[in-house]
Amino acid sequence: MRTKSARYAGTAKTVKINGLVEVSYTPDTGSDQSVVPQEVVDSLYSIQPALQVMDLEIPVDAVMADGSIQSCTQVVSLDLELSTLAGLVSLRSVLCLIMAGDGDEFLLGGGVLKGLGIDVEQQLAQLAAPSLLEAEVDEFPVGDAAPAGQPEPQPTISLNQLLDQAVANGLPPVHVDVVRELLETFPDVWREAVGLDPPANVEPLSVTLKADAVPYRNPPRKYAPLQAAFIQEYVKSLVANGLVEQNNASRWACAVVPVRKPGTRDKFRLTIDYRPVNRITIHIAGTMPSVATTIDAFQGKTVFGRFDFTQGFWQLPLHEDSREVFSFVTPDGVFTPTRVPQGAMDSALHFQSQVQTKLAPLIPHSALVWVDDVILFAPTIDEFLQTLRVFFEIVEEASFKLNMAKSSLFELEILWCGRLISSEGVRHDPSRVSALAELPLPATVADLQYFVCATNWLHDSLPDYARVIAPLQEKLNAERVRIGRRNRNALNVATSWSPEDQAAYEAVVSLVRDSALMAFPVPEAELLLFTDASATGYSIIVTQVRKWDSSLPVDEQKHEMIVCKGGMFKHSELNWTVVEKEAFPIVKACHDLEYLLLRPNGFRLYCDHANLAYIFAPSVELKKHVRDRLQRWAMRLCGPNYSIEHIPGEKNVWADIVSCWHPREGFNFPSRADIKTAQQSAARERSRLSALSEEEDGVVNLNNRLWIPTNAKELLARIFVVAHCGSQGHRGHKPMILALKERFHIVKLEEKVAKFVRQCLLCKHFKGPRQIPRPYGPLMNPTKRNEIVHWDFLTLGDGFGDSSYLLVVKDSLSHFCELFPCSTPTAYVAAESLTL
Incomplete structure (x- = not known):
């Protein structure tokens, strides 16, 4: 291993070592390991005599900035506390090379910096990679792309492709002709884009503004030439299709914001900043369906279909009294929409309510709606085809248009609202x-x-x-x-x-x-509620048993999980008595899961507290010494129909039941006996090896590493599987090689590992640098100038004299920039510049 020490000019930073000695430090991405001077170690040793310094078996040569080489023969494990602009950062058990000399500056190596998320080489590789834009994925599409005009209808080719997809998804050949006849009967329900078609036959959206609302008019913004050309082309297509009208006399005008499409440099989507209008809008009292309660509708269903509305909001009419409010301004003038715009506060709820109203004959027994996504389902294929015909009839009558590219006629397992739904359950x-x-x-x-x-x-x-x-x-x-x-x-x-x-x-x-499969509640099944509590938390699990056998104990019944919940006791709840803590999850389950537990046959309640079973039993009078809280909770349990069954704590098997829901496939870990057997079968290869040593159990080692024969492919595969599965996910090529080289002697190890990693079905395979997904989080969006300001220092070099740094300040809303030359990049300079 080689390290290189490099010094950078800049503001001094300090590190406190083991909480005792404080010295300055320099972050250096060119150094593989952190380096501490011998003088600092001596000072630390005088304060902390128990400090242990370890000798290196192989000295490490450190190449200095002037080309000289210093040999490091010792290493020490230190606890570091770094002072940064963001605050203190603590690092534990950092191995540091000890460098001879009288220096007093700590060198923070690249390995530690990478652990903190600072990898300059990776950032430069991402910046230089030509495939950076190609790797972008549009997880959350926003706005609309420029319409390409109304395409010529080509129903035969497109519909045939849709039918072929249904066959590939499991549609039996005997039903293909029926589905084809359905598609040919309703050819006008499909559109690639919203065009000159009239709006859907639904109620128009009408918005109500607050009493003190005043018109908002955003001044025209300046756009880059590519953006301006896109806006002009986009608005022209909207006017040509009758979706907007030019209205330069409008008293309202919101700004348009072109957003670049992921994976492109010159393609955009158009969004409109309706936040000023949304702030003064009284939103409608619509509701979205609850996924938890609507899941029951899929019980007993085996066939599914999914449909998406083409540019859904643009299909719905906008009331004439509300059109001017949603006007937007472009360099070519002010335009007023005639259809429901995306981004308005009431758009999604209005769309949901109108689609639900039209599909009411199918909801909830055969269809569910989530904004512009519709899912159809039925117990049998014949019933599903009948549902499909009714759905097409409703869509045609309401003048809705469906997106063929995002629709599926037939599926046995379907993805809806982030969950995979099939006849077996929900996962x-x-x-x-x-x-x-x-x-x-x-x-x-x-x-x-x-x-x-x-x-x-x-x-x-x-x-x-x-x-x-x-x-x-x-x-x-x-x-x-x-x-x-x-x-x-x-x-x-x-x-x-x-x-x-x-x-x-x-x-x-x-x-x-090990996330479990959630089954559909069956009305005829026996429903069981398991609760458990400890000093700090509680758990709730609801299961069902389709065929209850009274001769078997509860732990031997065949359970299917419905739902599980839990929580931690906080604040004053931690002071509750044992009885109260055991009672709380029962009451919470009956309150939160009322939609599930209220059934004619009732449910079985299992708890592991004998006193609690006595208190909550409906046939037993509550005792006077019971706390008021328990009495109130007991009154809340008067409604549900349940029977309490006491189960001793040592036999409360709810955790054991859970472990049975996700049995892992058997995997035989490689053992020394397996290695010995493989070595005995490779006598010819063994005869060609040198420097062999044999252990007491007969296992052959080579250079203190277990020898794995080349022909032991099944054993190699098992070893590679274990080496590939790290504690934080699948290991890559280099970490696997390092892990295997320490333990095994394998011929052509690098080639075999590379082939194994390439063939892993769970690892992502792509060209270019490693992808780093951006985490979700709140976005700060300014509404006025200088509300959000960004700044950073740019290093100019010593050639500019006292002005070796440049402070760049940028307004997030107007993008106005101002430059401040300065001599040092400090917080004081930034604060002083911002007040000018």
């Missing part, structure tokens, strides 16, 4: 679960916040989630208190991980990997 999208499980250890507080929020999205299928996530939630709260601010930029600071924190993170990742 979360495996791609999302896999992406969460493969995330590396969060490097910043913002990354930790994203991980906690993202896993919470899966909590309904993660038993005991609240208890497992609690250490990470506490760590996140502590970091927020330390930082003092909660916006996205403030949280983008490094965080340190103790062994306990890493164990908690790995426990959550393991739980995410």
Whole structure:
């Protein structure tokens, strides 16, 4: 290993070593390891005699900036506390080379910097890579692309492709002719883009403004030539299709904002900044369907279809009294829409209510709607085809238009609202679960916040989630208190991980990997409610047993999970008695899951507290000494129909039941006996090897590493699988080689590992640099000048004299820039410049 020491001019930074000695430090991405001068180690040793210095088996040569070489023969493990502009950053057990000499500056190596999320080589590679734009994905499309004009109808080719997709998804050949006849009967329900067609036959959107509302008119903005040309072409197509009208006399005018399409440099989508109008709008009282309650509609359904409305909002009419409010201004004038605009406060709820009204004959037994996504379902194929015909009839009568590219006529398992739905039950999208499980250890507080929020999205299928996530939630709260601010930029600071924190993170990742399949509630099945509580938290699990066998104990019944919930006791709740803590999850389950537990046959309530079973039994009078809180809770349980069954704590098997829902496929880990057997079968290859040594159990080693024969392909595959599965996701090519070289002697190891990694079905394969997904977080959007200001220092070099730095200040709204030459890049200079 080689290191290179380099010095950079700039403001001095300090590091406190082991909480005792404070010296200046310099971050150096050119150095592989951190370096501490011998003089600093001696000073630290005089204060901390227990400090242990370790000798290196192989000395490390450090190449200095002047070309000289210094040999480092010792290493020491230190706890560091770095002072940065964002605050203190703590690092534990950092191995540092000891460099002879009388220097007093600590060199922070590239390995530590990469652990903090600072990788200059990677950033430069991403900047220089030609495929950077090509790798972009439009996860959340915003605005509309320029319409390409009304295409010539080509129903035969497109409809045949849609039919072929249905056959590929499992549509039996005997039903193909029926589906083809349906498509030919309703050819006019499909459109690639909204054109000259009249608006849908629904109620127009009418908005109500607040009493003190005054017209808002944004002055025209300046746009780059490419953006201006796009806006002009886009608005022309809208006018030609009758979607907007020019109205230069409008008293309202919002700004248009062209947004670049991911993966392109000169293609845009158009968005309109309707925030000023939304702030003075009284929104309608519409509601969106609850995914938790509507999931029951899929019970017993085996066939599904999915349909999407083409540019859905543009299909709905806008009331004449509300059109002027949504006018927008471009360099060519002011234009007023005649259709419902995207971005208005009431657009989504109005669209939802109108589509639900039209599809009322199918909802909820055969169809569900989520804004512009419609899902159809039925128990059999014949019933599904009847539902499909009724759906097309409603769409044609209402003059809706469907997007063929985003629709599917037939599926046996369908993705809807982030969940995969089939006849067996509901499970979360495996791609999302896999992406969460493969995330590396969060490097910043913002990354930790994203991980906690993202896993919470899966909590309904993660038993005991609240208890497992609690250490990470506490760590996140502590970091927020330390930082003092909660916006996205403030949280983008490094965080340190103790062994306990890493164990908690790995426990959550393991739980995410085992997210359970949620079954559909069956009215005839026996419903069971399991609750459990500890001193700090509680858990709730609802299962069902389709065929209840009274002769079997509860732990031997065949359970299917419906839902699981949990939480932690906080504040005064921690002082509750044991009885209160055991009672709370029961009452909470009956309150939050009322839609599930209210059924004619009632449900079985299992709890592991004998006193609680006595208190809540409806046939037993409540005792006077019971707390008021328990009495109120008992009154809340008078409505549900349930029977309490006591189960001793040592036999409360809810956790064991959960473990049965996700059995992992058997995998035989390679053992020394397997290696010995493989070596005995490769006698010819063994005879060609030298420097062999044999252990007491007969296993052959080569240079103190286990020898794996070339022909032992099945054993090699198992070893590679174990080496590929790291604690934070699948290992890459180099980490696998390092892990294997330490333990095994394998011929042509690099080639075999490279082939193995390429063939892994779970790893992402792409060209170019490693992708770093941007975490979700709040966005700050200015509404007036100088509300949000960005600044940064640009290094000019010593050739500019005292003005070796340039402070660049930019207004986020107007993009106005101002430059301030300065001699030092300090916070004082920035604050002084901003006040000028």
